[in-house]
Amino acid sequence: TRFLSAGDYLLRNFRLFRLESAYEIRGDVVDAIKRMRPALKSDGYTAEGNAGDYYGTNHMDHDEDEDGDKTEFHGWARMGLELGSKKHDKPGVRLIRVDPPRLGERVPSRVIAELVLDLHHCATSLAREWDEIGEFDNLFLACVDAARMSGAPAPLIEGFYGKDGEERRVPDEEDCTFPQRYGVRAV
Numbered sequence: 001t002r003f004l005s006a007g008d009y010l011l012r013n014f015r016l017f018r019l020e021s022a023y024e025i026r027g028d029v030v031d032a033i034k035r036m037r038p039a040l041k042s043d044g045y046t047a048e049g050n051a052g053d054y055y056g057t058n059h060m061d062h063d064e065d066e067d068g069d070k071t072e073f074h075g076w077a078r079m080g081l082e083l084g085s086k087k088h089d090k091p092g093v094r095l096i097r098v099d100p101p102r103l104g105e106r107v108p109s110r111v112i113a114e115l116v117l118d119l120h121h122c123a124t125s126l127a128r129e130w131d132e133i134g135e136f137d138n139l140f141l142a143c144v145d146a147a148r149m150s151g152a153p154a155p156l157i158e159g160f161y162g163k164d165g166e167e168r169r170v171p172d173e174e175d176c177t178f179p180q181r182y183g184v185r186a187v
Helices: 006-036 124-131 178-182
Strands: 038-042 070-073 093-099 110-115 156-161 167-169 184-186
Touching (some): 006 178
Antiparallel strands (some): 093 110
């Protein structure tokens, strides 16, 4: 038998903690995207035939593509908001500064941006929560494009059946096809 040293024990616990944290973050992002229920809007009408996936949801993104199609949201998530202000006609993201990459790296060393969130339709308590976000709080931005949504159902779990004999589907938090089904382009 082989025993772990104190260093090995701490390293394994740290790696496990990181994996558990990543799983919880993915679950929160997936939940917010599903609740926002994005859908493709074309020429002022929600596109028919874009009924959504197995759970009846669609996808999200604020940008318009070259055909003039736009992603709009039909749902609501407590800490999920669309960027930009319709009331003041302001863009959602404004890059202020992008520093060059460090030696040997390809990504910028620092990016400073301004995010615009429209809180006028939120309850006072929710707007207060958004106002209390501090300098070192983590925010996750998700770019979702309803035009890229597959609308396919979640994959089936082979060999597993529910109490009523129906085949079970993979939960969205564990589904590797979730980004394609919901049109998630980046997080």
